[in-house]
Amino acid sequence: MFPEVFETRPIRIWLDNGLEWIVINWGDSFEAAATPLLWLLNGIEGGLLTIPWWIIIGFFTVLAYLSTRKATLPIIVLVSMLFLGVMELWEDSIKTMALMIAATVTAIVFSLPTGIAMARSATLRKIMTPVLDLMQTMPSFVYLIPTVMIFGPGKIPALLATIVYAAPPLVRLTDLGIRLVDPQVMEASRAFGASPRQRLFGVQIPLALPTILAGINQTTMMALAMVVIASMIGAGGLGYQVLQGIGRLEVSRGVLAGLGIVVLAIVFDRITQSFGKQLEARIGVGRGRL
Amino acid sequence: MATKITKILAGAALIAGMAGFAPAAYAASCDTDKKIDIAEMSWPSAAALAHIHAKILDAGFGCNVEIVAGDTVPTSSSMLTKGRPAFAPELWTGSIVEIWAKGEADETVASLGAAISDGAVEGWWIPTYVAEANPDIKNVEDLVNHVELFQDPEDNSKGRIYSCPPGWACEITNSNLFKAYGLEDTFNLFSPGSGGNLDASIARAFVKQEPIAFYYWGPTSLMGKYDMTKLGMPTHDPEIYACNGTADCATPGKTDWPTPTVIKGVAAWLPKEAPAVAAYISKAALSNVEVSALLSWGSENKASAEETAENFLMTQEAVWSTWVDADTAAAVKASLN
Numbered sequence: 064m065f066p067e068v069f070e071t072r073p074i075r076i077w078l079d080n081g082l083e084w085i086v087i088n089w090g091d092s093f094e095a096a097a098t099p100l101l102w103l104l105n106g107i108e109g110g111l112l113t114i115p116w117w118i119i120i121g122f123f124t125v126l127a128y129l130s131t132r133k134a135t136l137p138i139i140v141l142v143s144m145l146f147l148g149v150m151e152l153w154e155d156s157i158k159t160m161a162l163m164i165a166a167t168v169t170a171i172v173f174s175l176p177t178g179i180a181m182a183r184s185a186t187l188r189k190i191m192t193p194v195l196d197l198m199q200t201m202p203s204f205v206y207l208i209p210t211v212m213i214f215g216p217g218k219i220p221a222l223l224a225t226i227v228y229a230a231p232p233l234v235r236l237t238d239l240g241i242r243l244v245d246p247q248v249m250e251a252s253r254a255f256g257a258s259p260r261q262r263l264f265g266v267q268i269p270l271a272l273p274t275i276l277a278g279i280n281q282t283t284m285m286a287l288a289m290v291v292i293a294s295m296i297g298a299g300g301l302g303y304q305v306l307q308g309i310g311r312l313e314v315s316r317g318v319l320a321g322l323g324i325v326v327l328a329i330v331f332d333r334i335t336q337s338f339g340k341q342l343e344a345r346i347g348v349g350r351g352r353l
Numbered sequence: 354m355a356t357k358i359t360k361i362l363a364g365a366a367l368i369a370g371m372a373g374f375a376p377a378a379y380a381a382s383c384d385t386d387k388k389i390d391i392a393e394m395s396w397p398s399a400a401a402l403a404h405i406h407a408k409i410l411d412a413g414f415g416c417n418v419e420i421v422a423g424d425t426v427p428t429s430s431s432m433l434t435k436g437r438p439a440f441a442p443e444l445w446t447g448s449i450v451e452i453w454a455k456g457e458a459d460e461t462v463a464s465l466g467a468a469i470s471d472g473a474v475e476g477w478w479i480p481t482y483v484a485e486a487n488p489d490i491k492n493v494e495d496l497v498n499h500v501e502l503f504q505d506p507e508d509n510s511k512g513r514i515y516s517c518p519p520g521w522a523c524e525i526t527n528s529n530l531f532k533a534y535g536l537e538d539t540f541n542l543f544s545p546g547s548g549g550n551l552d553a554s555i556a557r558a559f560v561k562q563e564p565i566a567f568y569y570w571g572p573t574s575l576m577g578k579y580d581m582t583k584l585g586m587p588t589h590d591p592e593i594y595a596c597n598g599t600a601d602c603a604t605p606g607k608t609d610w611p612t613p614t615v616i617k618g619v620a621a622w623l624p625k626e627a628p629a630v631a632a633y634i635s636k637a638a639l640s641n642v643e644v645s646a647l648l649s650w651g652s653e654n655k656a657s658a659e660e661t662a663e664n665f666l667m668t669q670e671a672v673w674s675t676w677v678d679a680d681t682a683a684a685v686k687a688s689l690n
Contacts (some may be wrong), residue, residue, distance in 0.1 A: 075655045086560050105507075204549065211553040212560070216545055217507050295518075295546035297554075303519075306546060310520025312430055 086212050097219045100169065104218055108161035116153060120144045123330060130337030140334075143326040152323045158300035159290050160327060162218070166225035166286045171279065174230045178237025178278075179263070188238065195231040203228065203292045211296055221298030225289040232281035240274030241267050269346045276339035280332055287328050301327075383416035385627040390438035392423035395548050397574060397651060397658065398644050399443035402468065404662030406442050406637065409673070412688035413681035414630060425522045429453065429618070432462050436620040440634065443468045444618040445522055447475070447610065450595060453618075463624055464616045465631060470638040475523065475570040475610040476583045477514070477530075483564045484582040492585035493530075493607075497539050502564045505541050512540040515554060515567035518547050522598065527568050529597040529605035530586075555579070570613070572641045574648035586610075637676040643669070663689060 111119065123144060127137040147156045181188045203224050210220040244267050252266045268275070294302030301320045308317025383389075389410060393403035403420055410416040421438050423431075428441050429449050433456045446453045446464075456462040477493060483502070484490060490499055496512070505513035514531070517523040524544070531542045545551040551567070552575055558565035559579045566584075569576060586609035593606035617634050624631035639647070647669075651661035666673060667689055674682040 072654060079655070083560055086557060090557075090561060208549055208553045211550055212557045215506055215557065216543070216550050216554045296550045297543060297546050303544070303546065307519040310424065310426065310518060310524075312427055 082209055082212065090213050093213050094215070094219075097214055097223075100165070100222055101219055103169070104161060104165040104222055107165055108158060111157045111161055112154070116148055120148075123334070126334055127330075127337075130334050130341065136333055136337065140330050143329060147323055147326055150319050150323070152301065152304070152320065155299070155301045155304055155320070156323055156327060158298075159287075159302065159324070162221060162225065162290065162293065162298060162300060163283070163286045163327065163331070166222055166229055166289075167279075167283050169222075170226050170230040170233060170282050170286070173226075174233035174278075174282070175237055175275070178234045178275075179241060179268075181234065181238040182241035182267075191234070195234060198227050199231045203289070204295075207292070207296055216297035218298055220296050221289075221293035224296070225286050225293060228289050229282045229285040232285060233275075233278035236274050236278030236281065237271070240271030240278075243274070244270045269348055272339070272343055272346065272348055276336070276343075279339075280336060283331050283335065284328060287324055287331075290324060382629060383410070383414045383627060384629055386417060387439075387622075387626065388417045388419055389440060389623070389627070389630065390419045390421045392428045392438045392441040393420045393658065394423050394425065394428065394441070394443065397648055397661075398572060400658035401647055401651065401661040401665070402442040402639075404659045405665055405673070406440065406634070408662060408666060408688070409633070409637075409677065409681075409685050410630060413677055413685040414633070416627070416630060424520045425449075426520050432456070432618060432620055434461075436461060436622060439620045439623050441618040443615055445473075445613055445615050446618070447522060447526070447594075447598065447613050449522065450598070450614070460621045463619050463621050465619055465624070465635045466617055467638055468615045468617050469572065469644060470640045473571055473613045473615050473641070474583075475613050476568070476586070477566065478569050478581040478583050479566050480559060480562075480564065481580040481582045482562060490584070493534055496566060496584070497536070500539050503540070503566045505543070508541055511538075512566070513543050514540050515551060515565065516542050516544055517568055518545055518551065521548075523568055523570070525600050526594075526597050526610075529602050530607065533597070533605040533607045572644040572648065574645070574652040577645045577649050578652065633676055637673070639672070643672060 120141065124137045124141045127140040128134075130136070147153055177191065181191050206227070207220055207224050210223055214220050214223075248266060248270065249262065252262050257265060290298075290300060290302035291305050292302070294300060294306050301323045304320035305317050305324075308314060308320060391403050391407050391410075393400050407418045407420050411418045423438065423441065425445055426449075428438060429444060429446070429452075431437055432441065433452060453462065453464075457464060479490065487499060487502070489495060496503065496514075500512040503512035503514070505511050514527075514536070516527040516531075528542060531537070531540070536542075545554060555565060555567055555569070555575060556579070557563075569581070571577075587607050588609060589611045590606070590608040591611070593608040594611060596602040597605050597608065617637070619631065619634065623634075647661060647665050650656070650664060651658075654660075654664075656664065666685065670682070670686070673685075677685070
């Protein structure tokens with residue numbers, strides 16, 4: 064096999080001691096820094112839990128109608144959300160929904176500017192690409208256990224893990240969308256005397272909108288994909304129901320909770336996509352228009 | 354005449370050739386070609402034991418060995434219904450006593466003795482530094498007087514007690530004990546989701562010298578590393594404990610864990626079709642001290658379960674060579690590098 068070049072154990076011992084040192088000395092500061100995230104999550108969750116279920120289902124059904132102006136989506140949304148309630152998955156679904164919304168919102172807030180900056184600067188793109196690769200492929204438990212040691216088990220590590228996993232697609236697609244804007248259009252806008260800000264908000268972002276919306280869709284999907292991992296560090300919700308199903312060999316529990324996750328995915332994805340299409344149509348960049 | 358000599362020579366050559374193709378002589382024979390799958394459960398002592406047994410059976414007995422993943426509930430269910438895996442080196446039968454006994458009576462499974470010769474320990478614990486600072490916390494009931502010490506960071510109104518991940522037998526027992534002690538109004542029973550998370554949460558509290566109330570068991574490296582004090586519970590009552598171990602226990606009661614039964618569980622076909630293997634398994638057991646030493650080495654050297662097993666086989670020959678005869682021990686030793 065591969066020859067031993069040097070003893071690797073001292074490096075690993077040093078890393079572990081380093082982590083312990085960080086936990087002791089910096090643990091409290093990290094926890095304090097993460098408190099706004101926790102407030103956001105608790106606020107969303109608390110709010111959703113206090114609002115009566117029929118208002119929430121009604122809200123999403125109406126939203127589904129407004130986004131498509133047809134009957135199919137609202138009916139699907141209504142039936143699937145009633146399924147969640149009937150199968151006694153309502154509270155878990157709300158917890159998962161809150162985690163997903165908080166993660167997606169935070170991811171969008173950080174990813175869009177990053178993607179735009181990457182589109183403008185080749186150096187930043189060179190630096191960010193390996194970072195994004197790391198975020199997407201590093202197995203979650205590798206950074207989750209240290210995060211649990213720093214922040215404690217529960218919602219914060221779950222939120223951080225979901226954001227780390229869900230943000231890269233949006234960054235990459237925003238970057239791609241803006242770079243793919245037709246250079247001749249950009250030249251024309253420059254010829255008309257548009258300022259950089261007018262070019263960004265008036266030309267680049269609207270033309271990149273379909274790609275950016277695809278990115279938001281991917282971020283939402285990946286946030287939901289992380290729910291089971293999140294539950295393995297104490298976040299609760301539908302992921303925990305799946306985990307119980309796996310651990311206790313209760314296939315029914317796992318399947319029903321899994322279907323619940325699919326329901327949430329369909330509801331959020333279809334509604335956001337439909338609003339996106341409306342936005343594109345209004346701006347005039349709708350697909351299949353040219 | 355020439356034909357006869359030729360035939361004799363041909364026959365001798367054939368026999369010599371066959372002898373050349375004979376398999377390597379194992380001191381003890383495996384007696385079966387059937388795959389012996391060994392369950393590697395998700396906690397360190399069980400994982401290390403799985404690899405130790407796998408190595409001995411593979412190198413010493415020449416068995417067709419495979420290591421498969423498992424945990425208390427999935428592995429025992431699988432063994433009771435399908436007879437696979439063949440061997441679970443550290444099976445905690447505390448909360449599956451009845452169904453396991455039925456499996457033994459129906460001859461689907463068998464128990465080949467205790468995995469840990471002098472017994473293990475389970476319970477609810479607090480750090481010793483908390484017990485010393487608050488001498489009035491001696492039993493589980495005393496926890497309600499100090500809810501603010503064990504405050505749940507996600508729910509300021511209640512305290513938090515760390516339970517087991519789903520799939521571990523203790524998860525059910527802890528939920529029933531929680532109900533029996535009437536702690537629902539003052540505490541939240543927190544499910545850590547995974548063994549890694551439970552360990553990380555406990556380690557974090559000890560490193561930061563913060564209070565924490567949790568379930569844990571021994572022998573484990575965490576128990577060896579951190580000083581913890583067990584919370585008192587009423588003496589073990591087998592009937593109450595049996596009910597506590599079932600998910601739909603109507604009247605959970607307060608009772609301590611027994612000195613846990615941790616057995617070496619095998620599928621019933623193993624002693625019948627591979628008696629030499631079964632005889633070996635019956636002899637192979639470790640004491641609490643030996644397991645703790647194994648685990649301490651593992652955690653100090655950041656070793657995987659396989660590396661811990663190899664180190665054990667290399668350094669503790671005096672212990673494991675009593676489980677096998679001299680030739681098998683030599684064969685195992687030769688296979689280590």
